[in-house]
Amino acid sequence: MKSDPIVLSCLPAFVAVVEGKSFTEAANQLHLTVSAVSQAIKKLEVRLGIKLFLREAAGVSLTPQGEIFADYAKKSLGVLNQGITKLKEQGSKIRIYTPPGISSLLLNQRLLEELSYHFDTIEMVSEERPFDGELSDWDIVVYFHSLAHTVPGNHYLGDDIYYPFALPDIAERIKTIDDLSHCTLLYNQHGLAHWDEFFKVNKLTIPDHRKIYYSRASQLFTAVESGKGIAFESSRIISSKLSQGSIKLCQLDGLLPVIKKSMWLYINPETAIYQFKKEIKEELMAGLMG
Numbered sequence: 001m002k003s004d005p006i007v008l009s010c011l012p013a014f015v016a017v018v019e020g021k022s023f024t025e026a027a028n029q030l031h032l033t034v035s036a037v038s039q040a041i042k043k044l045e046v047r048l049g050i051k052l053f054l055r056e057a058a059g060v061s062l063t064p065q066g067e068i069f070a071d072y073a074k075k076s077l078g079v080l081n082q083g084i085t086k087l088k089e090q091g092s093k094i095r096i097y098t099p100p101g102i103s104s105l106l107l108n109q110r111l112l113e114e115l116s117y118h119f120d121t122i123e124m125v126s127e128e129r130p131f132d133g134e135l136s137d138w139d140i141v142v143y144f145h146s147l148a149h150t151v152p153g154n155h156y157l158g159d160d161i162y163y164p165f166a167l168p169d170i171a172e173r174i175k176t177i178d179d180l181s182h183c184t185l186l187y188n189q190h191g192l193a194h195w196d197e198f199f200k201v202n203k204l205t206i207p208d209h210r211k212i213y214y215s216r217a218s219q220l221f222t223a224v225e226s227g228k229g230i231a232f233e234s235s236r237i238i239s240s241k242l243s244q245g246s247i248k249l250c251q252l253d254g255l256l257p258v259i260k261k262s263m264w265l266y267i268n269p270e271t272a273i274y275q276f277k278k279e280i281k282e283e284l285m286a287g288l289m290g
Contacts, residue, residue: 013040184229
């Protein structure tokens with residue numbers, strides 16, 4: 001059975017009069033005139049073919065038919081209000097999870113302004129440890145996963161290429177594996193690729209260099225920028241610092257980088273953010289390639 005638009009449009013006024021026991025109270029609650037509330041009740045009574053209220057000196061009271069209808073009206077309006085509240089909660093906030101170094105690429109100024117226009121709150125979480133939560137709990141997730149897999153809303157972001165990098169003046173001096181032997185090797189313990197894998201790919205014996213291990217990429221960057229040694233990380237993770245010129249890739253003659261097929265972008269297809277999937281993917285890819 002189709003819903004009657006006149007009945008639906010008059011429900012808020014009817015319920016407000018029931019709860020306030022007065023047309024004046026209902027008008028104040030709904031920010032309408034008393035005349036507008038009265039007209040809504042008259043429309044509803046005509047449409048239903050029954051009298052809903054008895055006018056009394058102290059206000060109004062429900063007729064027996066009005067009592068029956070009031071119970072259903074309150075429940076119906078309550079369900080509608082719950083739905084509206086849920087939509088507002090979903091639409092006013094988005095949650096984003098990214099590895100360190102990616103959030104600034106994802107939320108560049110243009111995209112941030114666009115999202116801020118549509119959403120009141122943007123919650124950004126950036127952690128070193130591998131993502132192990134439920135994708136559906138988030139609006140956007142950029143994460144590493146070593147296996148190809150199909151999930152609705154998932155987009156493969158292409159290969160990750162891992163290089164050695166250092167301060168520009170140090171990187172300029174590192175041209176061969178022998179040059180590398182004089183440097184301290186800095187490790188990111190949570191990185192998907194590390195120095196040992198680099199040596200293995202290039203069929204080299206893991207050298208007995210001095211090594212320092214860090215648990216966070218931010219600590220790795222600080223160590224590099226302090227001149228403590230040479231680090232190894234995805235060119236995507238360090239792309240912003242490369243573009244700023246604060247660090248530089250080490251161009252080691254004849255040596256191969258480590259290539260990983262591991263980065264994914266998830267945009268939740270069940271939330272309002274999904275309408276921006278094209279823009280988000282394009283902006284993120286542009287930042288990663290830039």
